[in-house]
Amino acid sequence: MAESRPPPTGRLRLVHRAPADEPGDTELCRAFMAGDEAAFGELIRRHQELVFDIVRRYTTHADDARDLSQRAFLKAFQAARRALRRLGGSGHVPFRAWLLRIVINLGKNHARQERRWQRAPVEALDKATAGLPTALETLEGSERERLARAAVLKLPKGQREVLTLRIDAELAFAEIAEVLGISENNAKVHFHHAVKRLKLLIGQSLPEEPL
C-alpha cells in the first residue's frame, strides 16, 4: 500500500532545512573560516533547537543538554573545517548530517555514563529524596515518564536512533536515512520495530483514558 505522498501533517511536525535563498551550511562554515564570526552564530542558531531537543532525550539536566549541544557544534565545525581545507574552494560538506550524527553519539555516551553514576548508592539516594512527589498524580506521571524514558534508552541502537530523530528531532525518514547512512525503507522498518517494542515495554503502564 505504499504510495507517493506529501510530507506528513499529522501529529509530528517536520523540521525543514534552510530556504534556498539563505546561505547554505557550507557557505557559513567557509565564511567563518574566512573570519566572519557572525557566520558561526548563524550556523548555531539555525540548528540549535534541533540539536538541543535530541540531546534532551539523553540528559536529565538543562546544563548537561547545553554542554552536550555545545560540544556537538564545536566537533561538527572542526570536522567541517578539516574537510573544507582538504577539499579546497569548491568542496561541499554535509554539516547538518555530521552534526546530528555527532549529537547522537555524544548523547548515547552521556546516557551510558549517567547510568553508571546512578548505580552509586549515594547518587541514587539523592535522586530519590530530591524527587519526592507532592501528589499521587505527580508520582504516577513522573513514574510513567521515567519508564518511557528508560524504555527508549533500552531500545537497540538502530531503533533508538531512528526513533529519536523521528520523535525528538522530527526529521523526515529520508533525512534520517541520510544521517544514519541507511536506506529510507530501513529507517521505517527500524521505526516500526521500535514502536512495537515500546508498546510491549510500557504499554501496561499507560493510563486507560487517552493522554
Next chain:
Amino acid sequence: MNACPEYELLLIDRAAGELGEADRLQVERHLADCRACAAEAEAFVKVLSAVALPPRSAEERTALASLASRTTSVWRRRERISNLFQGAAAGVIAAAVAATLIFVLPGRRAAVNHQRADPAVIALERWASPQPFGSDLRDSATESMEPEFGDEGER
C-alpha cells in the same frame, strides 16, 4: 482479540502522522468496523505520546537561549589557546634551529678546517692534483728570472 496483521504497520504510521491521504482514508474506514484494530491504533498513539519529550522547561529555554553565544566564545577561547600553542611551538623550533646553527655547525666547520690543515692531507691533495709541483716550479722560476731592483741599482 488481536488486530489485523496487515494493518499493524499502517496503524503505527497513522500514530506517527505518516500516512498518505489514500491510506489514511482506507485505515479510518477499517477502524470504524474493526474494534481490535481501533484499540491497537489507540495503544500506538498512547505509546508515541508517552515517549515524546515534554515541553522545554524554563531552565532548558534559558540554556538554549545562551547556547549560541557560549559556543562562539568557547570556540574563540580555544582558537586563542591553539594559536598560543602554535606560536610557542614555532618559537621552540626556531630556538632549536638557532642553537644548532650557533653551537653545532661552527664545531663541524672547525673540524673540517682542522682536517684540511693536516700536512699529510695537504700533501695527498697536492699529489693528486694534475700538476703536483706546477705552481711551485713556476713560482720559483719567476722568482729566479726576475731582476732584483735593489741589487741592480747598487751595481
